Amino acid sequence: MTEPGTPSSRGSRIVDARVIVTCPGRNFVTLKLTTDDGVSGIGDATLNGRELAVASYLQDHVCPALIGRDSSRIEDTWHYLYKGAYWRRGPVTMTAIAAVDTALWDILGKVAGLPVYQLLGGRAREGVTVYGHANGRDIPEVVDQVGVYLELGYKAVRVQVGVPGLPVVYGVSDDKLFYEPAVAGAAPTEATWSTERYLHHVPALFEAVRDKYGFDVRLLHDVHHRLTPIEAARLGKRVEEYQLYWLEDPTPAESQEAFRLIRQHTTTPIAVGEVFNSIWDCQQLITEQLVDFIRATVVHAGGITHLRRIFNLAELYQVRSGSHGATDLSPVCMAAALHLDLAIPNFGLQEYMRHSAATDEVFPHGYHFADGYLHPAETPGLGVEIDEELAARYPYSAAPLPVNRLLDGSVHSW
Ligand code: KDG
Ligand code: MG
Numbered sequence: 001m002t003e004p005g006t007p008s009s010r011g012s013r014i015v016d017a018r019v020i021v022t023c024p025g026r027n028f029v030t031l032k033l034t035t036d037d038g039v040s041g042i043g044d045a046t047l048n049g050r051e052l053a054v055a056s057y058l059q060d061h062v063c064p065a066l067i068g069r070d071s072s073r074i075e076d077t078w079h080y081l082y083k084g085a086y087w088r089r090g091p092v093t094m095t096a097i098a099a100v101d102t103a104l105w106d107i108l109g110k111v112a113g114l115p116v117y118q119l120l121g122g123r124a125r126e127g128v129t130v131y132g133h134a135n136g137r138d139i140p141e142v143v144d145q146v147g148v149y150l151e152l153g154y155k156a157v158r159v160q161v162g163v164p165g166l167p168v169v170y171g172v173s174d175d176k177l178f179y180e181p182a183v184a185g186a187a188p189t190e191a192t193w194s195t196e197r198y199l200h201h202v203p204a205l206f207e208a209v210r211d212k213y214g215f216d217v218r219l220l221h222d223v224h225h226r227l228t229p230i231e232a233a234r235l236g237k238r239v240e241e242y243q244l245y246w247l248e249d250p251t252p253a254e255s256q257e258a259f260r261l262i263r264q265h266t267t268t269p270i271a272v273g274e275v276f277n278s279i280w281d282c283q284q285l286i287t288e289q290l291v292d293f294i295r296a297t298v299v300h301a302g303g304i305t306h307l308r309r310i311f312n313l314a315e316l317y318q319v320r321s322g323s324h325g326a327t328d329l330s331p332v333c334m335a336a337a338l339h340l341d342l343a344i345p346n347f348g349l350q351e352y353m354r355h356s357a358a359t360d361e362v363f364p365h366g367y368h369f370a371d372g373y374l375h376p377a378e379t380p381g382l383g384v385e386i387d388e389e390l391a392a393r394y395p396y397s398a399a400p401l402p403v404n405r406l407l408d409g410s411v412h413s414w
Pocket of ligand 2: 222
């Protein structure tokens with residue numbers, strides 16, 4: 001047996017591990033690893049509203065332990081960080097592990113001279129179907145916005161509408177090609193919510209969009225964890241005739257068995273998982289086929305290595321992927337997601353919210369959109385870099401996510 005670390009089994013050594021925090025319009029945390037061969041790889045470590053917790057976890061606890069490690073031992077490093085910390089799971093830990101894992105895949109691709117998807121088994125499809133976000137203060141505005149996305153070539157569109165009597169509603173903003181819920185300031189802003197008003201209003205949105213555009217476009221909707229299981233069941237049943245591609249996060253998923261009740265009442269497909277950070281968050285959801293799409297993502301679910309494990313389990317139960325891809329997931333995460341999306345057999349759909357021009361400049365990347373699909377770069381590694389000089393010009397600026405309250409003042413899920 002070859003001893004770990006003997007020359008025949010060895011990749012290059014990590015000699016530098018650095019955390020870069022930048023705010024080109026919104027905060028991003030990036031880990032950059034460099035080897036003794038001068039090869040660098042990057043990983044996204046952004047946890048929206050809690051960025052500095054991950055930066056510190058990496059800087060203070062992970063980076064020192066990475067120096068001298070063999071960069072090719074991706075699986076070993078994953079377990080070294082997961083089991084070695086003793087304290088398992090959780091968004092901060094799993095985002096930090098994800099950043100290391102992603103950077104190591106990037107390095108491996110560069111060393112091999114191959115795009116990462118080739119290392120994952122190669123292309124299982126021609127492109128990654130993505131969905132865009134049509135939103136508006138009222139139904140006619142959303143209907144118009146759906147038209148904008150169809151013109152751009154999108155084959156799937158998420159629709160979100162303002163609710164009469166509620167001043168701010170998740171997913172509805174003046175920005176149309178991207179949406180940023182985190183608001184600059186030390187303390188969170190507050191929103192108000194009425195389930196009754198929402199449930200009364202939202203079915204009319206689907207009716208209007210289907211009336212205008214027919215059934216060729218995939219339609220999605222994000223409930224953003226705001227309903228109880230029986231309310232979600234009612235909504236799913238009510239909108240069945242509009243044939244949604246998925247209804248997202250209908251109820252909080254800490255209790256996985258809650259989804260059984262929704263399932264008993266409706267055939268509307270269910271997607272869940274953007275806040276999941278490990279396979280244990282969705283084991284029951286998958287093995288009991290309580291959902292149709294798993295929306296966990298590279299940056300928050302332990303990197304390419306662990307997310308692939310989740311998708312592999314899901315494949316056994318005909319559950320497809322539907323990875324989260326909002327603007328708070330940096331272009332580094334998006335690039336990594338695309339390589340995985342291209343290679344797994346049970347890909348469903350990928351969220352794609354465009355980044356601002358400033359973000360794209362800080363993270364030059366080779367992935368591109370064409371005719372409803374995203375295509376990863378064909379260059380070795382992930383095909384995304386960070387312009388550190390430019391990044392340094394945008395210092396961190398606190399921006400927490402909002403807190404949500406019912407009309408009587410009770411704190412509700414946001
Ligand atoms: O940071 C939170 C956002 O990423 C989230 O609110 C976006 O729900 C979201 C989605 O589906 O994109
Ligand atoms: Mg969502």
